[in-house]
Amino acid sequence: MDGADSKGVLNQLSVLEVRARSRNTQPQQQCCVKELRAKAEALKIQRDQLEAEAQIHKVPGFMVLHKLRMSMEKQCPHEEEEAMDEESENTQLLQLMARHTQLKDLLYAHHVIGGYDVIKTPQSKGVCMSLTTAYEGIYLDTYNLEIDLKHKLTITRHNIPPFIPLKDLAKQSNMQTNIRAFLDTLSLHLNAFTGRKQQLKFVKEQHQSITVMESNVLCSRLVLMFTVPRGKNAVLCRLDYTDHTRCLPTGVQFVCEDEELLDSPEWKKNCSLLKETPVHKALTTMKKNGSIV
Missing domain, CATH: 3.30.390 (Enolase-like; domain 1)
Structure with a gap:
């Protein structure tokens, strides 16, 4: 085979190799394109949702509702009733809507912390949580924790028995990031204690x-x-x-x-x-x- 023929064969082989490579990369490129298109569609949907929420917050009625909600949290219940008697039907409706949103937020918080009873402290600096104990279907003692929510979660007041290692439990359960785990662990200790105390009472009585x-x-x-x-x-x-x-x-x-x-x-x-x-x-x-x- 002379030099011209060998060069022609090599050129043909290189062309075939380039074609084979392009065929292998095409499916990969198509997959990447599909993924990018899917991400783009998801971002568009998210953008539309954010724009819709932004428009809702610009509505005057929403701003009035928000102001009523803030005023309700500052007022006492009897003051709210007196104010409603003097206002128009539209204002009363808005107040009911504000109360509804407030209750929905409280129910959500109640679910997040595992169903424990929570009320705001009078100074609105934190919350007071109640942990009820029971044994054999009988409700026994109720214990309370007042937690400051500013900066970081801090237990300010409580009536937990001193022999329950409250600080150790808060540290072990990482109360700052998982308050539900802390409350569950504390509830276990309190229910076990009241259960043992109730058993001792039954022994003495029976x-x-x-x-x-x-x-x-x-x-x-x-x-x-x-x-x-x-x-x-x-x-x-x-x-x-x-x-x-x-x-x-x-x-x-x-x-x-x-x-x-x-x-x-x-x-x-x-x-x-x-x-x-x-x-x-x-x-x-x-x-x-x-x-x-």
């Missing part, structure tokens, strides 16, 4: 033959004394609630002179029963089984 030897303010430690029918032996029972978010003990310990009694299958079942059942109910079962008097 099991007068059992002596409460020791308990603490957090109700995280409880020492009871039982009487066993066989030989009338006394058994000391210590319940430790190391997990302060639960109403059930994490540890159960028996002390008795009759060591064989405590090693019996019956008392091993009693140990498991006290770990898995509220103490006042577990004691009722132990009485029915004849383990204690």
Whole structure:
């Protein structure tokens, strides 16, 4: 093959190579074009929405509604009623609309913080949150937190028991960025505490033959004394609630002179029963089984 032929073949190969490359890049370019067009359409829709919202805010009625909303937040409820009596029907309608938007905002805030009750403080510098506790369907104590909303969230006043580590819980839950997680954790601690306290109350009311030897303010430690029918032996029972978010003990310990009694299958079942059942109910079962008097 002479030089002219070889050069012609090389030129033909280079042309074919260029064509092959262009064919491979065309689908990629088409995909990029489609993505860019989709983004452009999404941005146009967003632009139209923003323009529509801007037009609404320019409407005089909206400005009047906004001013009424601001005045309602500053007025007392009885002052609002007196003002409505003196105004025209149109103004009353606007006031009702303003009240409606205010309630919608409160409901949204109520949902965001997990359904906790919230009211504004009298000085309007923050909010007061109420946490209700319950046990076995019975509402018990209600605790309150006053939180300052300026600059950063700060707990200014509260009636949380001092043995609940409020500052530690706020730090661990990162209250500044996730107040709902903080309230949920605090609610767990408060409900567990009131539940343990309620169980202790039931023990004293329902099991007068059992002596409460020791308990603490957090109700995280409880020492009871039982009487066993066989030989009338006394058994000391210590319940430790190391997990302060639960109403059930994490540890159960028996002390008795009759060591064989405590090693019996019956008392091993009693140990498991006290770990898995509220103490006042577990004691009722132990009485029915004849383990204690």
